[in-house]
Each structure stands twice: as structure tokens, then as C-alpha cells.
Amino acid sequence: MEGQLDESQHLLEDDNQQPQTSSAVATSQIEPQIMGEGEIRKHQDVDDDGEGLDVVEPLPSKDGEQPETSKPNKKGLKLTLKVDAAAKHNMQRHQWQQQQDLLTPSSKGTPKPMNVAVFLKEGEGHLLLLERGKITTAGEIKMMMMEILSIPKTSSHVFALWFISPYLEIQLKDHHIPFLLRKQWSELLEEFSFCKDEDDRSSDEPVLVFQRNSFLSLADEEKQSHKLVIQRLFQEAKHNILTTRYPIPIPDAEILAGMIARVKLGPYNAEVHKAGFFKKTLSEYLPYYAIGSNKFLQLLRQSSSEQHLLQQYERATNKSHDSLSCQLEFLKYCRSLSFYGCAFFKGSAIQDGIEMKPWKSCEKDVIVGINRLGITLFNGSKEEVLIHLPYDDLSWEFIRSKDVGNKEEEQSKGEDIFCIEYDTIHDGEQNSEQIQILSNQACMMDAMVTSCINFMNVMKIPKTPTSADYKKILDISYSTMPSSKKHNFSLTRPFKR
Numbered sequence: 001m002e003g004q005l006d007e008s009q010h011l012l013e014d015d016n017q018q019p020q021t022s023s024a025v026a027t028s029q030i031e032p033q034i035m036g037e038g039e040i041r042k043h044q045d046v047d048d049d050g051e052g053l054d055v056v057e058p059l060p061s062k063d064g065e066q067p068e069t070s071k072p073n074k075k076g077l078k079l080t081l082k083v084d085a086a087a088k089h090n091m092q093r094h095q096w097q098q099q100q101d102l103l104t105p106s107s108k109g110t111p112k113p114m115n116v117a118v119f120l121k122e123g124e125g126h127l128l129l130l131e132r133g134k135i136t137t138a139g140e141i142k143m144m145m146m147e148i149l150s151i152p153k154t155s156s157h158v159f160a161l162w163f164i165s166p167y168l169e170i171q172l173k174d175h176h177i178p179f180l181l182r183k184q185w186s187e188l189l190e191e192f193s194f195c196k197d198e199d200d201r202s203s204d205e206p207v208l209v210f211q212r213n214s215f216l217s218l219a220d221e222e223k224q225s226h227k228l229v230i231q232r233l234f235q236e237a238k239h240n241i242l243t244t245r246y247p248i249p250i251p252d253a254e255i256l257a258g259m260i261a262r263v264k265l266g267p268y269n270a271e272v273h274k275a276g277f278f279k280k281t282l283s284e285y286l287p288y289y290a291i292g293s294n295k296f297l298q299l300l301r302q303s304s305s306e307q308h309l310l311q312q313y314e315r316a317t318n319k320s321h322d323s324l325s326c327q328l329e330f331l332k333y334c335r336s337l338s339f340y341g342c343a344f345f346k347g348s349a350i351q352d353g354i355e356m357k358p359w360k361s362c363e364k365d366v367i368v369g370i371n372r373l374g375i376t377l378f379n380g381s382k383e384e385v386l387i388h389l390p391y392d393d394l395s396w397e398f399i400r401s402k403d404v405g406n407k408e409e410e411q412s413k414g415e416d417i418f419c420i421e422y423d424t425i426h427d428g429e430q431n432s433e434q435i436q437i438l439s440n441q442a443c444m445m446d447a448m449v450t451s452c453i454n455f456m457n458v459m460k461i462p463k464t465p466t467s468a469d470y471k472k473i474l475d476i477s478y479s480t481m482p483s484s485k486k487h488n489f490s491l492t493r494p495f496k497r
Contacts (some may be wrong), residue, residue, distance in 0.1 A: 002060055007495055038258055045442070056130040060478070062358070068170075074470065085100070090229060091437065096466075111132055113129060113130060113131050114129075115127055115128065116136075116142060116208060117208070118161070118209070119209050120209070121209060121212075122235055122239045128145075135177060137174060138160075138175070139174025140171065141178065142156065142210065145159075146159070149232065151232065152229070155224060156418075157220070158212065158220070158233075159211065159213055160172065160212070160213040163207075163212055164207055165185075165189075165204050165418075167189055167193040167194065167200075167478045168343070169343075170193050171214055178208060180208065186201045186204070187205060192355070192441055192444065193440060193441075194440065197247050207411065212233065212236055212341060214341060214342070214448075215451065215455075216375075217372050218335055221335070221341075227324055230331070230460060231327060234263070234330055234331055237330065238334070240334075241253065242286070242287055245287070246334065246337060246339065250289070253306045254273060254286065254305075254334070256307050257286045257290075257312060257313075258309060258312025258313040258314075258316040259312075259326050259330045260318060260330070261316070262323065262326045264284075268317035273313060273314075274310075277306075283308055289383055290305060292305075294453050316329075333395075338374065339376040340370030342370055343370050343448055344368065344369050345367070345368040345370070345439060345441040345445050346365075346380070347365075347367075347368055349365075349366045349377065349437050350361055350436045351433070359389050367379075368437060368439075370448045370449060371452070372391060372452050372455065373391075374391050374394070375389050375391075375420065376389075377435070391449075391452070391453060393422050395422075396449055398416065398442055398443060398446035399419060400443075401415055416438075416440065417436050417437065417438055417442055418439060418442040418445045418446060419436050420436075421433065421435075
């Protein structure tokens with residue numbers, strides 16, 4: 001379930017500094033509201049070089065003296081000020097004004113321009129010069145990328161700027177400042193990722209990626225008609241298919257491979273596109289499992305995989321009169337997937353004592369995909385969909401590890417819990433079943449689901465009728481769950497009303 005980004009340049013301190021390089025893999029995604037505005041502002045006071053905002057911080061008082069404040073200036077000198085109680089309010093106003101000055105610098109304190117590399121999902125990078133330097137917002141960088149890619153401003157809501165590393169993915173809001181989030185990256189990894197090694201956290205290098213907004217609805221996406229917007233969505237969907245983030249059956253993968261060839265190579269030509277033409281480039285058109293998971297299987301399947309690709313290439317050429325129509329057909333298939341456009345999270349799922357569960361073992365590493373349609377659980381070790389649950393068919397609850405008992409907290413390994421309840425029919429009887437997902441990213445899953453549900457309620461999107469009894473959902477039974485795995489909670493925010 002991973003996608004590869006090429007070696008990249010990252011945030012540079014100034015124009016003369018050599019770019020850093022890193023190879024990053026996109027693995028799990030996050031709802032953009034994890035970073036509150038207050039959390040960002042507390043880091044907007046001063047940067048590593050002592051530039052930017054000069055902060056006034058109170059010093060401990062001595063022997064009843066009035067508290068003093070120390071104000072470091074750009075030359076490293078300290079100015080000491082006497083502050084009485086009556087001046088506290090004025091000092092707070094002064095600090096607030098200084099923060100505003102940082103965000104809207106005067107000619108006297110103009111920030112130093114800097115370079116930043118921004119990547120597309122498939123790995124292509126663009127080096128941008130940020131005139132506002134370290135205080136440039138994600139929205140400003142996104143608009144610069146849209147200008148480079150000639151994407152109209154009316155489609156700005158379709159895309160977003162992301163921070164991506166092998167351990168964590170964050171979709172940024174337009175007002176977020178990437179440089180400040182980068183300074184907090186190690187703390188974000190400690191709180192929200194599965195990276196427990198301090199050295200790995202400190203050395204992790206996230207990259208900025210311009211890609212689809214995970215909160216974009218299918219209806220809004222389908223309204224997009226500009227060919228460059230369609231092309232960008234096609235390239236991202238193609239990347240997710242080829243890197244197995246979107247696991248699909250092999251026959252479907254071969255059909256899409258023919259469309260990819262049509263877009264990339266133009267119309268099929270029987271005199272040119274013969275056996276052996278795709279021999280060394282099959283991985284550019286097919287996910288690895290459609291070719292073979294190892295070299296031996298690849299050698300056995302190579303000729304048949306190529307033959308199927310050639311057949312689908314010819315079919316795509318006959319069906320689509322141009323590249324744009326072929327891209328639209330490709331996107332039409334991807335949009336039919338229940339997990340298209342998902343934000344992805346990592347976790348460990350528990351479902352004890354249930355006969356009809358999506359997996360055999362009691363605990364399983366999973367990837368949790370969340371979009372406007374519902375929640376999808378993927379096998380964390382291979383490309384396989386375990387279960388998809390529309391919002392109409394489930395209730396959920398977020399439980400912090402500190403809110404459970406000591407024994408339960410030991411079982412959850414100190415991780416928060418995202419609990420899902422849904423209905424199944426077994427032997428003619430309807431039962432309510434639970435899946436508990438242990439994850440540091442449980443709060444992000446909750447925020448993402450809450451946002452999707454609120455959108456559906458505000459837009460008054462009709463819900464599919466369900467036969468589940470709401471009272472039964474609230475009355476959770478633990479009769480089938482061992483005591484060591486029980487967590488006492490109530491579903492206070494179920495979707496079904």
C-alpha cells in the first residue's frame with residue numbers, strides 16, 4: 001500500500017544552501033485540522049536564526065521585585081524591561097501586534113526569500129522561489145503550483161498541499177505555514193505516527209506534495225471540465241493504481257493498463273506495438289501483482305501479461321477517440337471504487353469472538369481508508385480490501401487511551417481507539433459487531449469521519465435506508481468479547497439518528 005516519491009529537495013534556509021535529499025514513501029494520511037491555529041502561533045515568534053518576531057517573555061521575579069522581560073534582538077543583545085501589573089494588558093497587545101507584523105512584514109523586516117521543492121504525486125518536482133520566505137502559507141504555495149501547471153484558479157478547491165514522509169501524511173490548510181510545521185515534525189511523528197525511534201523521527205524528511213484534496217466530493221470532481229485538471233487527477237489516480245494504494249482485480253488492472261498506454265503512447269499501431277514492445281516497461285502500466293510478486297513469477301507471466309496489455313491497448317484505442325476521453329474513462333472507473341480519494345491511516349484492528357469477521361486472527365495490522373462514502377479497511381501486509389462500510393451502516397466512537405482502565409490500556413499499548421460498530425446477518429439473525437482499531441492516528445480518523453458526516457448533513461444528502469435498530473446499537477453487548485479486550489464506552493455520536 002505504498003507509493004514512492006523520488007529523491008527530493010526540501011526546505012532551504014537560503015538561496016546559497018545546498019538542497020537536502022531524501023527518498024520518501026507515502027503511506028498514511030491525515031485530516032487537516034490536527035494543527036490548531038493557536039499551536040502554530042506559539043512557534044511563530046522566532047526562527048532558528050533569531051530572525052522574525054522579537055518576543056517579550058516574562059522572567060521570574062526576585063524578592064518581590066517587579067517581573068522583568070528579556071527581549072532578544074537580531075544582534076543577539078538582550079533588553080531588560082520592568083513590567084508592572086498595569087502594563088500586562090499592553091504587553092499582550094504588543095505581542096499580538098508583533099505576530100501580525102510577522103505575517104505582514106514591513107519593508108524594515110522583510111523576510112529572506114527561500115527555495116522550496118514541491119512534488120506531484122507521481123514524483124515530478126518543481127523548485128519554487130518563495131519571496132515571503134519562511135512565512136509563506138500553504139495556500140500561497142498551492143497557487144504558485146497551480147500557475148506553473150496552468151490550472152485555473154476556479155479549481156483551487158480540487159487540490160491541496162500535503163506534507164508526506166514514510167511515517168505520516170498531513171493535508172495542510174491554506175493558512176498553515178509549512179516551515180513552522182516542518183519545525184514541529186518530530187513532535188508530530190511522536191504523537192501521531194508509529195515511528196518510535198527518536199533518531200528516525202529526528203532524521204525524517206517530509207516533502208511537500210501537490211495533490212487531490214481528500215475532502216473533495218465526487219460530485220464536485222465530476223464537474224471539472226478543464227483538460228489540465230482532468231489530466232492531473234488522472235495522473236494521481238494512475239499512480240495510486242500502479243503503487244497498489246488502490247488494489248483492484250488483475251483483469252481490471254489490465255484494462256486500465258491499456259488506457260494508460262493509449263494516453264502515454266497515442267493510438268495503437270499493430271506494426272509498432274508488437275510482442276516484446278512492453279517487455280521492459282510492464283511496471284509502468286501494471287501493478288506488480290498483475291505481473292508477478294517475484295522474478296520467477298514475472299518471468300512466467302511476462303509474455304501473457306504483455307499480450308493482455310497489447311489487447312487492451314488496442315481496445316482502448318478503438319473505444320476512445322482521443323487522450324482526454326481515455327483519461328475520463330479511466331477516472332470513471334476509479335470513481336466507482338468505494339475507496340477512491342480516501343485519506344489513509346495505519347492501525348491494528350481487534351475483533352474477538354466474532355464468527356463472521358473480515359479476517360481470521362484476533363488482531364491484524366490494517367490500513368484505514370476514509371472518504372465521503374464510508375470507511376474501508378485494507379490488509380496492512382498485502383493488497384487486499386477486508387471490508388467496506390458505508391456511513392449508513394455503521395456507528396463509531398473515538399476513545400482516548402487515558403479514558404480506559406489500566407488493564408485495557410495495557411492491551412491497547414497506550415494507543416487511542418477508533419471503534420466501529422456495524423450490523424451483519426448470520427444464519428438468518430442480525431447481529432451488531434464491533435471492530436476496535438488501536439492507533440495513534442485514531443483522533444485523525446475521528447476528525448475525518450466527523451467532517452464527512454457534517455458535510456452530508458449540511459448538504460442534506462439522502463441516506464440509504466437501513467434495518468438496523470438504533471436502540472440496539474446503543475445497547476452494546478460484550479458477551480462474545482473476552483474480558484481482557486473489553487472497553488466500556490457509549491456511542492455518543494452515531495451517524496444513524
